[in-house]
Amino acid sequence: MLPRKIELRDILALKKSRLETLELKVIQHDLMEEKMAQLESKIIRLEAKDKQCEILTEKVSQLDLVLDKQGQTSHQLQNGKNSIMSRTCREGIGDGPIYVYCDMATGSTSVLHDSEGPMNVGHCTDPGCYSRAINYSASQRQIGALAELSEECHQSIQYDCNYAPLEFNGVTYSWWNDKEGNAKFFWTGSDSSVHTCQCGIDGNCIDPNAKCNCDATLPIPQVDSGVITDKEILPISRLNFGRTPLETSSGIHTLGRYECTGKVAIVGMPTSCEDLWRIGHSFQNLIGYVEVKPKPTYFNIPTSCANLKGTGHTSSGLYLVMEGELVKNVYCDFTKLSSDAEVKPKPTYFGIPTSCANLKATGHTSSGLYSVMGTAKVESVYCDFTKLPSDASFQKWIGYNDVKSAAAYFYVQRSNAHFNQTKTPIPFDVEKLNAGGAFNLNSGKFTTPVKGKYFFTASGIPSFPASSSARQAMDIGLYKNGSLIGQAHSDEMHNNTATRLHETFSLQSTLELQKGDQIWLEIKLVTTDADLHGNGYFHFIGFILEEELI
Secondary structure, eight states, X not given: OHHHHHHHHHHHHHHHHHHHHHHHHHHHHHHHHHHHXXXXXXXHHXXXXXXXXXXXXXXXXXXXXXXXXXXXXXXXXXHTSOOSOOOOSOOOOSSSOOOEEEXXXXXXXXXXXXXXXXXXXXXXXXXXXXXEEOOBSSOHHHHHHHHHHOSEEEEEEEEEEESOOSEETTEEOOEEEOTTOOEEOOOSBSOTTSOOOHHHHHTOOSSTTOSSSGGGXXXXXXXXXXXEOOTTTOSOOEEEEOOOOSTTOEEEEEXXXXXXXXXXXXXXXXXXXXXXXXXXXXXXXXXXXXXXXXXXXXXXXXXXXXXXXXXXXXXXEEEEEEETTEEEEEEEOTTSOTTOOOOOOOOOOOSOOOSHHHHHHHTOOSOEEEEEEOSSSEEEEEEOTTSOTTSTTSEEEEEEOOOOSSOOEEEEEEOXXXXXXXXXXXXXXXXXXXXXXXXXXXXXXXXXXXXEEEEEEEEEOEEEOOOSSOEEEEEEEEEETTEEEEEEEEEEEOOOSSSOEEOOEXXXXXXXXXXXXXXXXXXXXXXXXXEXXXXXXXXXXXXXXXXXXX
């Protein structure tokens, strides 16, 4: 019977352990419920405080409205003196609300954008080869309304450069575009007629002859920073930089937010809806349209469509006018200006035009020669906008335009050193021309910067030793990515003279290449003691003929 007692004791112990576990879980559950109740209580208190905060915010806004009408603001009262009127984020601009940053301490309103942090322009050669559009958190209409309300608006810009000039040898490599897309070349202040930076205005540029620190083209880090203050052309819509082809050259731009301060004061009686808006009136919802006639400038019996327009007529149609002693019926097209200049229709196409139909959709109405994008190249076409798009003579193809997005021209030589190594790219040590920097002298390789057709030519003089019987020879090959494209041969037979003999060779090729392809020359075959003569007699030339843009 002893084993039976032990078994019952074990069962009781197990049940007791399970009971204790359940009791512990019940206690934990009670604690969780208590914590949930505490959290719910905290949420209720926070919601109450949030509601109080909203009420206080609304009261502060109402107080600011009252103070605005009295010519003061809460910020002015705190400072105890008159200053530029501070700004708040309760601007009624007509469109939906805009997301801005409001500095209540300084009274400034800043419009954010997607390019505020430091941004590297990378490596490229041509003017404006790096280009970045700036996208703001508000529409141009809203930004314009903010500027209209503001006493002043500005935007800061900084360019950290290392051998990356903004302007060099009279060539402008970098610029920014204003709100209308116009190129601007000044980097501080409001004088758009000159290329200058802040150091140029202060007279402390690192190079006294330069207007910007970066224009010194020194291989050391430099900085140009400034603040654009002409609110009529702000904000900056695009940044463009170039001439950073070298590994050691660099450029980093940092564009500040579009920031406005102050409030335009209206003195005396308002004379327009704009004045009413500036002093705090809100625009109402649109109910309908009313035809508003212009102020008449002609008050006699009309004798022409121009007179009718001067009396205030704006709707095209048939009209009666006086001609001598007779009244005649004329058709007046008031969509045309008095100078017969055309009024452009509203654009319906906004991409790169590929046809006269696209050009017409962008608003063009004057017949003439235009450039459009073809399947792979820019093409010239004649557009006759007096014809319908379905008419066969609406568009006439003229030819191709020579458009290249990257420079690719080189001319290199070998100087004193003779060369006879086989199966290795021939290096060069004299650079006569290397526009675009695509040719590497040390490696002897040309790397295509863009897709297109290229032309290459090489010529030189192999040098052969004296020999009574042996045939001396040399083969030069043109290679693309390691594959032989073409070759040239040069040889001499039975050189019985005591001096070396020379024989010329030449090689030409036109190739269709992809971006990143590599071209070089190699000695395929060379007999003993023969070599490729240097001293400027060995030439290698290449350049782009046509670029395939798509």
